[in-house]
Each structure stands twice: as C-alpha cells, then as structure tokens.
C-alpha cells in the first residue's frame with residue numbers, strides 16, 4: 001500500500017473507531033446496530049471503493065492536520081517551541097550542576113534535561129561542580145555551602161522553591177533551589193512550565209510555597225483491578241488480587257502528580273480490602289512505592305479497622321484493647337521496614353457498612369488514635385474520614401437529615417484526635433452533588449487537623465462522559481467564608497490549618513485515573529486533576545488562570561483553541577447543574593444505581609437520605625433551625641443568617657435549605673417551577689451549543705482528540721435532552737403546573 005492509500009485506510013479506520021467510541025458511550029441499541037452494519041458494509045468492496053473516493057475528497061477539503069496525540073502526556077507535552085519563541089531562551093546555561101545525589105534530585109535533573117531538549121532542542125550536560133555558567137539544582141543548605149551570601153527573599157517552607165539568577169563564583173547561573181529535594185523537583189517543573197507557556201525567564205526571581213503540607217490524591221482501586229467510581233479504565237496498580245507486574249503507568253502517574261505539587265497517593269479503595277495488610281502483600285505494595293519514590297510521591301494505604309481481627313487473627317479489633325494497639329504497632333513497623341517513606345493510612349469506618357469503633361462502643365478518635373500512635377514514630381499520618389452516616393434513616397421522619405451526620409459525629413470529639421491524625425471532610429455535607437453548601441464541620445473543629453476531600457472523578461457530575469470542570473465549584477467552596485467568631489475564616493484557611501494553627505492539614509482529591517491512555521477517559525476531564533493540584537498548591541489561583549494554563553499546556557497556544565476550550569470548561573459546571581439539579585436540589589440522579597442517569601424518584605422513600613422531598617405542592621428539604629431539621633444550626637451564626645430565611649437564602653441553594661411551593665417566587669422574579677423548566681431547557685440548549693463551539697476547532701486540534709471530544713459533546717447534547725425531559729416531565733406530573741412556554745409535555749412534532 002502506498003502512503004496515500006495508507007492515509008485513506010487510516011481515515012476509514014479512525015471513522016469506524018470513532019463510531020465505536022460513540023456507541024460505547026451511548027451504549028444504545030441504535031448506535032450498536034449502526035456500528036455493526038457499517039462494519040459489515042465496509043466488507044463490501046464496491047462500497048469500500050465509494051467510501052475511499054469520498055474519503056479522498058474529504059481529506060482534500062479538510063484543514064491541515066495537527067500531529068496526532070493520545071492525551072497520555074497530559075499537560076507535560078513539552079512540544080517544541082517555534083524557533084522564534086525558542087530564541088528568548090538562548091542564554092540558558094548549557095550545563096546543569098547537581099548539589100546532592102538523592103533520587104529525587106537526579107529525577108529533577110533528568111526532567112530538566114529532557115524538557116529543555118524537547119522544547120528548545122538544547123542539550124544540557126551535567127556536572128557535579130560549578131565552573132562556568134550552569135543551572136544549579138539543590139537545596140538551600142547545599143547552596144549556602146557554595147554561595148553563603150545567597151538568601152531567598154522569603155524563608156522557604158517544606159516543598160517551597162526559589163528560582164533565581166545569580167552570579168556564583170564569577171559565573172552566571174540559574175538557580176533552582178528549595179527547602180528540600182522535592183521542592184527542587186517542583187521548581188524544575190515550574191521552570192519547564194514557564195518555557196512551555198513562553199514566559200520570560202530573563203529576570204526571574206520567584207518564590208513559590210505550598211498553601212498546605214497535605215496535597216494528596218486518593219485512588220479508589222480494588223485489588224481485582226476494578227476502580228469504584230473510576231471512568232478511565234482498569235487500575236494502574238492492581239489486577240487479579242495482586243499488584244500488577246508492569247508498573248510503568250504508576251511511575252508516569254507519579255510524575256504527573258509531582259508536576260502539580262501533589263506529594264501523596266493512597267492507592268486503594270477506602271472501602272478497603274483487609275488483604276492489603278496481609279504478610280506478603282506489603283512486599284508487593286513496596287514495588288508501587290518504588291515507582292513513586294523518584295517523584296517524591298509518598299504512598300499510603302486505605303485500611304479496614306477490623307484488620308487486627310481479619311488479618312491478624314485476634315478475636316477483637318477494639319481500638320482500646322492492648323493487643324490491638326500492639327498489632328497496629330507491629331504492622332506499621334513491618335511496613336516502614338519495607339517502605340521507609342510510607343505516608344500513612346486512610347480510614348473509612350462505621351460508614352456504608354464498614355466496620356468501625358461503634359462495635360465496641362468506642363469513639364472515632366479512639367479508632368484514629370490507635371493507628372496514629374503506631375504511625376507517629378515513623379512520621380506517618382492517619383486520615384480519618386468524616387463521611388460517617390446512617391444509611392438506614394427513617395425517611396418518614398421529617399426531622400431526620402443525613403447532612404447533619406458528619407458534624408454530629410465529629411464536632412463532639414474536637415480536641416481528642418492526636419496531632420498526626422487528620423479528619424478528612426468531603427466538601428459538602430451529602431456526597432459530591434453538583435451543588436451543595438460547604439460542610440459545617442470545617443468550622444466545627446478548632447483543635448483537630450482537617451483536610452478537605454474533593455472529588456476529581458466525576459461520580460455525580462457526568463462521569464467524564466460529559467464535561468464538568470469542577471475548579472469553579474471548588475473555588476466557591478475554598479473561598480467560602482465561615483465567619484468564625486466574626487472573623488474572616490475561609491474554608492481554604494481552615495483546612496490548611498492556618499486559622500487554628502494546626503500542625504498539619506490540606507487537600508485530598510479522589511482521582512481514580514485508570515489504564516486508559518488519557519488517564520481519565522476523557523481528555524478534557526484532565527483539567528480537573530490539574531486544577532486540583534494547582535488549587536492544593538495555591539487555592540488563591542483563579543479558575544480562569546488554572547484553565548488557561550492547562551489548556552495551553554495540553555493543546556498549545558493557538559488563540560482560537562485557548563479561547564474556545566477555556567470558555568467551554570468555565571461554563572460547563574453551570575450547564576451541567578442546570579439540567580441535572582438546579583436550585584440546590586442535588587444531582588437528581590439514580591442514587592440506587594449508577595449515579596449517572598436521571599432518576600429523581602430513587603432519592604425518596606429509602607434510608608440513604610439524599611432526599612429532595614418533592615411532592616404535589618412543592619420541593620426541597622427544610623433544614624432550618626426554626627421549623628426544619630436544624631442543620632443550619634451547625635454553621636457559625638453569620639452563615640446561619642445567610643441560609644435560615646427565605647429572604648436571605650441564595651436561589652442556587654434554596655431547595656437544599658428550604659421546602660417551598662412550586663409557585664414560590666425566587667429572587668430572580670421567576671417561580672420555582674418555571675425556573676426548573678427554563679433551567680433544563682436552557683442547559684440542554686447550551687450543551688448542544690458545545691458541539692458547535694467544538695467544531696470550530698477542527699484542524700486546530702489533532703484529529704484524535706478532536707474526534708474523541710466531538711463524539712463526547714454530541715453524546716452530551718443528547719443526554720442533556722434526556723435529563724431535561726425526564727426531570728421536567730416528572731415535576732410536571734407532580735405539580736400539575738404547566739410550563740408558561742408550552743414546552744413541557746408537548747414535544748415538538750417531527
């Protein structure tokens with residue numbers, strides 16, 4: 001086959017592949033049938049010839065192609081700069097000098113050498129000494145030995161770095177220094193990012209410090225290789241009950257994480273298999289830690305509280321039993337012997353059927369502390385999840401409220417957790433819904449370390465099949481001011497430990513990347529992983545800055561591409577919310593099933609407590625102090641005031657806090673029912689608009705990602721209509737109030 005024929009064959013294959021992708025997403029009978037019939041048709045020679053001719057025509061009509069990309073490199077593409085852009089870096093020293101020989105420093109040096117070679121076409125030699133112009137990589141301590149007069153403009157904290165120009169022993173040097181080796185690696189990534197974004201480094205002197213020490217991701221991987229709420233393929237760590245033989249992807253993942261400042265990764269599901277602590281399994285896990293280590297990513301494990309009994313063979317797992325204390329101490333000792341930089345444990349207890357301290361009438365702090373004490377001498381931490389609630393609540397009792405559970409369980413224990421225990425709190429009081437208020441527990445712990453748990457994997461927000469850029473949501477949460485004692489106390493300052501001067505705290509993101517080449521299943525969803533890392537490093541960054549950086553790094557700097565993709569990403573949360581759960585109703589999905597399709601009826605008449613309380617007259621949970629569940633009373637007074645009255649409560653959380661009639665008039669001037677109708681129709685229209693916007697990028701984005709994303713947008717547009725019609729018809733049936741615009745219940749005739 002000559003190259004022209006190969007190109008045409010490739011085009012046909014990629015059309016068929018695209019169709020398959022579409023059918024995979026939709027999984028509808030229709031799409032499957034079309035795929036099968038098209039595949040069959042392709043076997044017919046006459047048709048083949050016709051399609052080949054059509055393909056030639058189309059290929060000629062198409063704009064020039066951009067080089068193919070799989071998305072595997074994510075934001076670390078290191079694309080070659082144009083000669084003109086590369087010119088501004090021509091003064092870069094051609095040599096690196098490494099002050100130290102740790103694994104992480106060597107990784108930093110290699111990354112710098114690779115990045116500069118790929119982007120600028122320059123070869124950096126390496127040297128242990130500084131003689132002549134050089135890029136110097138090393139900690140501040142090492143640097144001072146070389147150049148005592150050099151002082152960072154700010155005192156560097158753990159993981160913080162300083163990039164500057166300096167004259168050292170008469171030579172012009174570029175210095176990337178930090179408090180610790182990992183900080184040097186972070187400095188290198190930041191430096192390479194500047195080159196990738198075409199930023200000037202001529203007079204660089206920049207200090208960056210992380211907002212909080214804890215910047216971790218959690219993976220919900222099961223040992224059999226499946227991932228709970230994972231939408232990007234099978235586990236990169238486990239298969240068939242064992243750690244995978246090939247851990248290449250684990251190392252690549254650690255590199256991605258390090259590039260955005262993430263320093264820890266919990267590798268297994270919080271619904272933990274006790275088997276992870278069995279003798280023999282630790283030796284397997286050690287191989288994953290080895291893959292993480294060059295990138296400064298600490299490995300941690302989710303553990304089940306019953307492990308002393310199930311794995312250890314004791315007849316109890318009572319956290320106050322001395323045999324249990326001893327068991328944890330020995331087990332932790334064994335782990336650190338094999339994994340000296342082990343990070344610690346994550347615990348989900350007494351929640352959704354997991355075992356917990358309630359079995360013995362003990363408290364969550366008793367359970368956390370027995371593990372924390374075992375970890376303490378090794379420098380490890382335990383994350384104890386506040387996601388504890390009764391999923392057998394009596395739905396008939398209007399005073400019952402799942403939202404109250406985290407505060408009720410943990411606020412009374414404030415001050416009773418050890419200093420290396422961290423209470424990990426989901427951003428909202430329910431469960432990663434498309435919109436929730438912030439969890440009041442953030443303000444309810446003054447003498448306890450906290451971390452915020454954000455969900456990168458889009459469980460309730462479109463499962464990566466639909467676009468939902470979550471950074472704007474996370475920004476609202478992190479910036480939300482709790483007004484504790486009348487002072488400015490935003491959530492970001494509470495979780496980072498700044499408000500109450502806690503020794504440790506920060507951010508945990510549920511990531512769930514998988515073996516799919518592009519990690520999360522969808523190229524655009526990677527903006528959420530990137531955004532999580534960037535906000536964990538600096539929650540003061542704006543959503544606009546984050547998405548602009550991510551887009552340029554992931555797709556290049558074509559102005560049309562940047563404008564279009566940033567626009568799509570920034571509008572996507574609002575659009576998704578408008579057709580899946582406006583006015584704070586929560587994601588009105590099938591909560592007993594896939595958490596994806598519309599299923600408003602599944603929320604009611606069961607004990608899970610994700611109730612919306614919609615009936616014939618109105619909708620919403622009454623959580624007021626005056627007449628409702630009293631949930632609002634868990635907030636500090638200024639926040640109570642914001643939500644307690646209908647007059648003050650913002651429209652976008654109205655149904656979370658209040659039960660109102662369908663004819664209640666919102667601040668916007670619309671009735672609740674008309675808002676619900678309009679919001680769904682507007683949202684579906686905007687989702688359809690995503691397709692048209694994306695199509696303007698044909699030829700500006702490589703074909704692979706262009707087609708993949710186009711198929712996803714086309715699918716999303718259809719799903720938005722399904723959501724719109726399901727929810728609007730459901731609420732119309734309930735309320736009997738027609739849509740003023742005559743759309744609901746009257747589909748346009750074809």
Ligand code: GCV
Nearest residue numbers: 220228229270271348387431
């Ligand atoms: C890992 C929700 C999810 C579960 C998840 C749980 C949790 O209920 O649907 O899949 O379990 O949260 O965060 O523990």
